[in-house]
């Protein structure tokens with residue numbers, strides 16, 4: 198399960214932040230204590246305008262710095278927390294942190310950009326959580342300083358019938374919804390037909406194949422074209438090279454998120470970039 202993808206983001210930190218193997222049961226039993234001890238942090242990965250390179254939004258990604266075990270990657274603990282039924286508590290924590298940051302920036306009248314938080318399919322079974330999200334949306338949902346939600350196709354498929362109502366509920370209250378990891382797993386045109394996604398995030402696997410696989414390149418172009426015809430904007434995830442960024446730019450992809458521009462980073466660093474007008 199632990200791939201390069203999960204190891205790379207930590208290159209920006211010291212080598213003692215290597216990922217550790219942790220048992221799923223252990224993860225669940227140590228989760229609440231970890232929350233209390235503030236071992237979880239929100240990292241922000243900027244998303245840039247493909248044409249200008251300017252930061253237009255960001256994705257909030259959880260990081261767990263375990264007191265004894267060191268760094269544990271989301272690829273390891275998210276599935277465990279889902280199995281154990283703890284994921285909604287984590288997602289709630291993330292939303293609280295991001296909203297807190299957002300509120301503060303607004304109060305200080307400082308620049309901010311929309312930030313998206315990942316939702317798990319389990320969150321859609323938690324009525325209290327959804328109501329809580331909606332209350333937050335009603336309270337503050339200003340243009341430049343809003344929270345968005347990412348959900349994967351795979352998650353949507355797992356929710357079943359209920360998802361339409363839940364997503365609509367969020368959308369009616371002004372939330373923007375991003376379809377995450379598009380093209381990986383159960384891609385279906387039905388989903389694009391049934392929901393009004395605001396933004397589509399193309400899975401990292403397509404970008405990885407730019408310059409390698411002509412078919413992937415054609416699929417990428419076709420997805421960009423299709424999304425635009427549907428009035429949906431696109432983010433390409435995982436651009437790591439100039440070649441990939443250039444291809445995406447040339448083919449009309451709206452936004453790019455990838456190490457080529459920025460890696461996920463602590464809040465203070467992210468705010469610094471915004472201050473610098475990046």
Ligand code: C2E
Pocket residue numbers: 201202203205206242257258259270271272275284287288291315316317347377378401434435436437454455456457461
């Ligand atoms: P995701 O939502 O698709 O997030 C994008 C992942 O791609 C992140 O991995 C990010 O660090 C990585 N990435 C971004 N640019 C590049 C690049 O250029 N190259 C490579 N190789 N990777 C890149 P991360 O942070 O390890 O998160 C993995 C997954 O864990 C996320 O995938 C998301 O599904 C889940 N996740 C992360 N935070 C949360 C959270 O707060 N709640 C929930 N429910 N899930 C989360």
Ligand code: MG
Pocket residue numbers: 256315347377
């Ligand atoms: Mg995501």
Ligand code: MG
Pocket residue numbers: 377378398434
């Ligand atoms: Mg993604």
Ligand code: MG
Pocket residue numbers: 378
């Ligand atoms: Mg993913």
